[in-house]
Amino acid sequence: MSPKTSESGAKTGRKGSGRNxxxxxxxxxxxxLAVLALIFIFQNTQETEIRLLIPVVTMPLWTALLGMGIIGALFGAYFMNRRR
Known part of the structure; x- marks a missing residue:
């Protein structure tokens, strides 16, 4: 089958019914998953100690969880773009 063409004869490049x-x-x-992750993060609001290589930092657990989630999303987006 050939690609669909418009009335002017130009190819539209659509596949199937053209719905997106x-x-x-x-x-x-x-x-x-994003909503569940946010619920999990904001349910954990107590202060906690986190070791960052050498210093020990006290911060709310939700801040650390949200930060790690954002870093993970950035790494995932970076490696997905590299695959293309």
Missing amino acids: PALTPGRIAVLV
Whole structure:
């Protein structure tokens, strides 16, 4: 089969019915996981001591969890972009 063409004869590049739904199963799964991670983070609000190589820092646990989540998301996005 050849790609679909518009009335002017230009290729549209669409596959299938041409629909691009905003909520795909993958996007829904990521959204649910993000909400669950935020609930987990904000349920843990007590102060805790964290060792950063040498110094010991006292901070709310939610700050450390949120920071690690952001760092993990940045690493994941970086390596996904490198695969392409």
